[in-house]
Amino acid sequence: MTAPFAQPLLKSGHLLGIEGLSPDEVTALLDLADVYVSQNRAADKKTALLRGRTLINLFFEASTRTQSSFELAGKRLGADVMNMAVKTSSVSKGETLIDTATTLNAMRPDILVVRHQDAGAAELLSRKLSCSVINAGDGAHEHPTQALLDALTIRRRLGGFENRIIAICGDILHSRVARSNLRLLAMMGARVRLVAPRTLLPADADRFGVEVMTDMREGLKDADIVMMLRLQLERMGGAFIPSPREYFRFWGLDREKLSWAKPGALVMHPGPMNRGVEIASDIADDVEISLISEQVEMGVAARMAVLDALSRGIA
Amino acid sequence: MSSRRIAFRNVRLVDPASGLDVKGGLLVENGRIADIGPRLFNDAEPNDPEVIDARGLVLAPGLIDACVHTGEPGAEHRETLASASHAAAAGGVTTMIVMPATDPVIDEPSLVDFILRRAAATAKVRVLPMAALTRGRAGETMTEIGLLKEAGAVAFTDAGRTVANARVLRRAMAYAATFDALIAAHAEDPELTAGAAATESEFATRLGLPAGPAMAEALIVARDIALVELTGVRYHFAQISTRAALELVVAAKSRGLPITCGVAAHHLTLNELDVGAYYTFRKVSPPLRSEADRAAMAEGVASGAIDLIVSSHEPQGADTKRQPFAAAAAGTVGLETLLPVALTPYHDGRATLATMLATLTSSPAKLLGLPGGTLAKGAPADLVLFDDGEPFVVASEELHSRARNTAFEGRKFQGHARMTFVGGECVFKRS
Numbered sequence: 254m255t256a257p258f259a260q261p262l263l264k265s266g267h268l269l270g271i272e273g274l275s276p277d278e279v280t281a282l283l284d285l286a287d288v289y290v291s292q293n294r295a296a297d298k299k300t301a302l303l304r305g306r307t308l309i310n311l312f313f314e315a316s317t318r319t320q321s322s323f324e325l326a327g328k329r330l331g332a333d334v335m336n337m338a339v340k341t342s343s344v345s346k347g348e349t350l351i352d353t354a355t356t357l358n359a360m361r362p363d364i365l366v367v368r369h370q371d372a373g374a375a376e377l378l379s380r381k382l383s384c385s386v387i388n389a390g391d392g393a394h395e396h397p398t399q400a401l402l403d404a405l406t407i408r409r410r411l412g413g414f415e416n417r418i419i420a421i422c423g424d425i426l427h428s429r430v431a432r433s434n435l436r437l438l439a440m441m442g443a444r445v446r447l448v449a450p451r452t453l454l455p456a457d458a459d460r461f462g463v464e465v466m467t468d469m470r471e472g473l474k475d476a477d478i479v480m481m482l483r484l485q486l487e488r489m490g491g492a493f494i495p496s497p498r499e500y501f502r503f504w505g506l507d508r509e510k511l512s513w514a515k516p517g518a519l520v521m522h523p524g525p526m527n528r529g530v531e532i533a534s535d536i537a538d539d540v541e542i543s544l545i546s547e548q549v550e551m552g553v554a555a556r557m558a559v560l561d562a563l564s565r566g567i568a
Numbered sequence: 569m570s571s572r573r574i575a576f577r578n579v580r581l582v583d584p585a586s587g588l589d590v591k592g593g594l595l596v597e598n599g600r601i602a603d604i605g606p607r608l609f610n611d612a613e614p615n616d617p618e619v620i621d622a623r624g625l626v627l628a629p630g631l632i633d634a635c636v637h638t639g640e641p642g643a644e645h646r647e648t649l650a651s652a653s654h655a656a657a658a659g660g661v662t663t664m665i666v667m668p669a670t671d672p673v674i675d676e677p678s679l680v681d682f683i684l685r686r687a688a689a690t691a692k693v694r695v696l697p698m699a700a701l702t703r704g705r706a707g708e709t710m711t712e713i714g715l716l717k718e719a720g721a722v723a724f725t726d727a728g729r730t731v732a733n734a735r736v737l738r739r740a741m742a743y744a745a746t747f748d749a750l751i752a753a754h755a756e757d758p759e760l761t762a763g764a765a766a767t768e769s770e771f772a773t774r775l776g777l778p779a780g781p782a783m784a785e786a787l788i789v790a791r792d793i794a795l796v797e798l799t800g801v802r803y804h805f806a807q808i809s810t811r812a813a814l815e816l817v818v819a820a821k822s823r824g825l826p827i828t829c830g831v832a833a834h835h836l837t838l839n840e841l842d843v844g845a846y847y848t849f850r851k852v853s854p855p856l857r858s859e860a861d862r863a864a865m866a867e868g869v870a871s872g873a874i875d876l877i878v879s880s881h882e883p884q885g886a887d888t889k890r891q892p893f894a895a896a897a898a899g900t901v902g903l904e905t906l907l908p909v910a911l912t913p914y915h916d917g918r919a920t921l922a923t924m925l926a927t928l929t930s931s932p933a934k935l936l937g938l939p940g941g942t943l944a945k946g947a948p949a950d951l952v953l954f955d956d957g958e959p960f961v962v963a964s965e966e967l968h969s970r971a972r973n974t975a976f977e978g979r980k981f982q983g984h985a986r987m988t989f990v991g992g993e994c995v996f997k998r999s
Contacts, residue, residue, distance in 0.1 A: 451742040451799070467746045492709065493739060499712040 262562035267379045267386045270395035271436040279404065279437060286405045286551070286558035293329070293554055303332035303564055306363040310336045311353075312389070313369040318524055318549070319389050319398075323366045326556035330564075332364070350374060354381040364563060367391075385563040393427050393455075399523055400433035402555035404441065406548050407478055410519060414441035420472050420514070422448040422504060423482035423531050426455050426493070430523045431482060435463050448472030450504065452493045469503065469510050476514040480521040481506050481532050489530070497530045507533040511542070519544050572618060573597050574992060577609040579622040579953070583629065584926035585933075585942035594627060596949040599992040604943055622953055625986060628925050629941050630662025630693075630950035632932040633906055634752075634830060635806055635878035637727070637899070638664075639971075640686065641679075642671025647883035647970045649683070652903060653691035655881070655969035657996035659904035660952030660985035663694040663940060664881075665932070668705070669727040675700035675711045677719040684720050692995040693988075694950070696936070698723045701740055701751060707731045710740040714747050722936045725752035725806060728853055730788055732758050734795065741799040750935065752806045753792055755813060756854055760784040765894040766855045771840050778894055782857055786812035793820045796827055804935060805829040807880055809854045811864035818873050828935055830876035831865045833902055833909040834975050838862070842975075848889045848896035850975045852880070855898075866912070869927055870919035875935065877927040879906040883971030900975035904967055907954065908981035914956075915982055921956060949992035956983045 262281055265273065292298060308327040312320050320336065327334040337357075348356075350369070354377075357365065364385045367375050372392030379386040390396040404414070411417055419438050425431045425447050438445045445463040447454065448471075459465045466472040473479060484500060494500045501507075506520065520536055521544050528534045537543055574596040581604065582589050593608030594601060613619065633656065639646035649666070656664050666683060668674030674683060680697050687695030699721035703709050713724055724744060730753070731737040744751050757780075764780030766772040772779040789805060793816060796803045808814055808829050820827045834852055839862040843850050850856060868874035882899025889896050902909070906928065914924045933941025940950045962979050964972040988996040 450746040452739050452746070494743070495710050495712040495714075499715050503714050 262565055266563065268397050268559050268563065269375050269379060269386065269388045271397050271400050271433045271440070272395065276440055279401070279441060282401055282555070282558050282562060283405050283408055285561055286401070286554045287409070289554035289557040290551065293550070298329050299331060300329070301331040302561060303327065303330040306332045306564065307361070308332045308334045308364045308366065308560070309357060309360075309362045310334065311339065311357070311365060311367045312337070313339050313367075313374070314390070316368060316390070318552075319368065322549070322552045323389065323556055325553050326560055327364075329553070330557055330560055332560070350377060351381055354378050358382050358384070364560060387559060387563070390429050393429050393432065395433045396429040397433050398552070398556050398559055399430050400437040401559065402548060402552040403434055403480070403521060403523070404437055405551045405555050406521065406544050409551075410544065411477060414438060414443040416442065416444060417477045418444045418446065418475050418515070419478040419480060420446045420448055420476040421480045421482065422469065422472065422506070424453045424484045424488065424493075425449045425458065425482065426453045427485065427488070428482050434480065435461055439463055446472050446476070448504070450494060470513050473510060473513040476518055478519055478521060479506060479511065479514055483523065483525065484527060484531050486527075501530055505529070505531055505533065506536055508536065511536060518542070521545065521548060523548070572992065574618045574620065574989075575609055576620045576622055576627055576953075579625055579627040581627055581943060582922055582925055583943035584922045585629070585930035585944065587922065588943065589920070589922050594943065596951075596989070596992045599949055601943060601945055601947050601949050604945060620953070620987075624955065625953050626921070626956050627943075627951060627953050629929040629943055630952050630988060630990065631660050631907060631928040632663040632665070632936070632938065632941055633661045633879050633881065633903060633928075634665045634876055634932045634936065635667060635832070635880045636664040636903065637667045637669060637882040639883055640670065641682070646885050648690070649687050649695055650690040650692075651970035652881065652883070653693045653695070655901065655903040655967060656693045657988045657990075658968040658985065658998075660907045660954060660988050661693060661903050662950035662952070662988060662990045663696060663938065664903070665722060665936065666695055666697050667727040668698055668700040668725065673700050673704050674698075675703050675705070677712065677715045680716055680719040680721050693990050694940075696720070696722045696938070698725045698727070698752060700724070701726050702731060702736065705729050707733055707736060710736070710743055713744050713749050717747055717749055722938075723750040723752045723804070726754065728754050730754050730756055730758050734791060737792070738795050738799060741795055741801040741803070745799050745801040748802065750802045750804060752804045755785050755788040755792065755805050755808065756780070757784040757787050760787070764855070765851060766843065767840055767857050769840060769858060771843075775843070775846065775893075782810050782861065783812060785810045785854060786816055789813040789816045793817075793825065793827060796820070796825050800826070802826045803828075807832045807835065807854070807878060808874070809835045809857050809865065810861045814864055814868050814873060828875040830878050831869060831874050832878055832880040833906055834880070834900055835862060835865050836869065836877065837909055837912055838975060843893070846893040848891065848893055849900060849973050849977065851893060851896050851898045852900055852975065853898035866916075866918065870913045870923065872923065875927065875931045877906070877910040879903050881969075883969060884973045885971060889973050899973065901967065901969050901971050901973055903969060905962055905974065905976050905981065907952070907985060908960070908983040909976065911956065911983045912981070949989055951989040952985050953987040954983055954985045958982060958984050960984050
C-alpha cells in the first residue's frame with residue numbers, strides 16, 4: 254500500500270522510547286499511521302509489507318490490550334506473529350533476561366516486541382539481539398507506542414499540538430504512559446500539565462518542560478485534553494493515597510471537574526479503567542467527549558506505522 | 569452567640585497579635601469585638617446595660633489550648649467534651665483543640681463530624697478536633713486527610729505516638745502537603761523509649777525506674793526535619809521537652825522550613841526530681857526532664873523560639889494512676905492551670921506578659937488558621953479577664969474537670985482567670 258522509503262524512518266533501528274526521537278520522526282510516524290487508519294477501516298485490511306518477517310511478542314507483564322494490538326498490527330502487515338507465553342516458559346524458571354534474549358536471537362526474529370516490569374529491559378535486549386526491538390512498556394520508564402497512539406488521536410481531533418493544553422492526571426509516579434506522553438507532547442509544542450497528589454508525582458517532574466500541579470481545578474483550567482491515568486489497586490490502600498473514595502473526591506474525573514476544563518474538552522484514558530476511582534462511568538461512556546475507544550483503534554494503526562518504519566531498516 | 573453589648577472599662581488590654589498593652593476599654597457587640605481603644609469609655613460612663621469596670625485586671629484574647637485530650641468518645645467516665653469545657657472555661661481557655669487519641673480513634677470524616685456536633689451540643693467553649701495522621705494511630709497507612717480536613721479537622725496527629733516508619737511518614741507528609749494540611753507530631757523514638765517511665769538519669773537510676781534517653785526526642789526531631797525538607801509539609805512538634813530538640817527546631821526555622829514547636833506547661837515548671845517518691849500524677853509523656861532541659865524550655869518560650877504552650881490536658885482516673893509508677897498511665901490535667909503556669913516566665917522577669925500570652929493566643933491561632941486569638945475589631949469576642957498578680961494554690965478538689973489528676977497539686981502560681989467569654993457570652997465567673 255505504501256511504497257518503501259529509501260531511508261529507514263527510525264534511525265536507531267529500534268523504538269525504545271520517545272526520548273531520542275525527533276519531532277520530524279514523530280510527524281512521519283503519525284503521517285504513516287494516518288494511512289493505516291484508513292487501511293484498517295477498509296474491508297481488506299491486509300498488506301504484504303512484512304511478508305516472511307517474524308514478529309515475537311514477549312510480554313513479561315500480562316496485557317491483553319497492548320499484546321493483541323501488536324499481534325493484529327503485525328498480522329495486518331503480513332508478518333508471522335508469535336506470542337511468547339512467559340508464564341509457561343523457562344523465564345519463569347529462573348532464566349535471566351540475557352539468556353532469554355540469546356535463545357530468542359537464535360530463532361532469528363525480525364522484530365521483538367517486549368514488555369517488562371523493569372525499566373531498561375528493552376534497552377538491554379536491543380544490545381543483545383540482532384533484530385529490531387520495540388519497547389511495549391518497561392517499568393515506569395517508557396511506553397512509546399502508547400504515546401504515539403495518543404498523539405495520533407489528539408492530532409486527528411485537534412489538528413495539531415501547538416499551544417494545546419493537555420492535562421495528564423493521576424498516578425504519574427508509576428506511569429510509563431505519562432513519561433512517554435509528556436516527552437512526546439512537550440516536544441511537539443503542546444502545553445503539558447501533570448496533575449496529581451504529591452505522593453504520586455515523581456521527583457523533579459517540573460524539569461521536563463511541563464507544569465506540575467496538585468489541584469484539579471487549577472490543572473484542568475482551559476485544558477483541551479484531559480488524560481486520566483490508571484491508579485493500580487495496590488496503591489489505593491493507604492500507601493500512596495488513603496482510599497479510593499478520597500482519590501475520586503479530589504482527582505477522579507466527574508462532570509463537575511470536567512466543567513473546569515475548556516468547553517468541549519476531550520477525555521482520554523490508556524485503559525484499563527477503574528470506574529469510580531479515576532474516572533466516572535458516565536464520562537468514560539459518553540461518546541461525545543470520551544476518546545477511549547478511539548485510542549484503541551488508533552493503537553493498531555500507530556503500531557502498524559512503527560512496524561512499517563522499522564521494516565525499512567531491516568531489509 | 570449573644571446579641572448583648574458588654575462594655576469593659578479601665579482594663580489593661582493585652583493583645584499579643586498587635587503588640588497592644590495599654591489601659592483602655594473594649595466593647596462587645598453581637599458576639600464580636602466592636603470597638604477597642606485606650607480612650608474608649610474614659611470620659612463618660614458607657615450607657616450599656618452591662619458595664620464591667622475591671623480596674624487592675626488584664627483583658628486578653630481567650631486562650632487556645634492546642635493539645636487537649638478528653639475521654640469522649642470511649643472514656644467518658646474520665647472526661648467528656650462537656651466536663652473538659654468546664655475546666656477550660658475556668659482556666660480562660662476559649663478554644664480546645666482536641667486530640668484524636670480516643671476510642672474509636674478520630675480517623676474518619678464521620679467521627680470529626682461527631683466531635684463537632686457533640687461539642688456544639690454540650691461544650692461551653694469552642695472545640696476543634698485534630699484527626700489522626702494514620703489509621704487507628706497505628707503508624708501504617710495514612711488517613712483521608714483531604715476528606716477529614718473538609719469535615720473540619722484543623723491538623724493531623726497521631727497524638728502521643730511517633731510514626732516509626734519513615735517511609736509511611738514521608739508519604740503522609742507529601743500527601744498532607746498536597747492539601748496544605750498541618751501535621752502535629754510527637755517526637756520520641758518508640759524503640760528507644762519502649763517501656764520507659766522516666767528520663768534516663770541518676771535520679772531514674774536511684775528510683776530504679778525503666779527509663780529512656782532524652783536524646784530519643786532529638787533523634788526523631790532531626791529525622792522529621794529532614795523529611796519536612798523533602799516534602800515541604802507544614803510541621804509542628806506538639807510538645808518538645810529537651811534543649812537538643814529545641815536547638816534543631818531553631819536551626820530548621822532559620823533555614824526557612826515551615827516548622828513550629830510547642831511545649832507543655834508542666835515541662836516549663838517541673839523537672840524529673842518532682843516525681844519525688846514515685847508520684848504518678850507527675851508521670852507524663854514525654855517524661856519530665858533534667859533541670860537543664862526545663863530551664864531551656866522556659867528560655868525558649870521567653871525568646872520566642874518555642875511557638876506555643878499547651879496544657880496537654882490528659883484526664884486519668886484512680887484506676888490508671890493508683891498504680892506503681894511504671895505501670896501507671898501518663899498524663900496530667902491542665903486546662904485550668906494553663907494560664908498561671910504559662911505566666912511563670914513572666915513572673916520570673918524573663919518575658920513580657922504579651923510575649924507569654926502570644927504563646928496561648930495569637931501563635932496557636934496563626935498556626936491553625938483560626939479567627940480568634942486577637943482583640944482586633946471584628947474578631948470573635950473570646951476573652952479572658954484575669955488578675956495577673958493574684959496568687960493561688962492549686963487544689964485538685966477545686967478543679968472543674970471530671971478528672972483531678974493534676975501534676976501541680978499544692979503548687980503556688982499567680983494569675984487566675986476571673987471571667988471567661990466565648991462569642992461574647994460569659995461562660996465562667998469566679999465567685
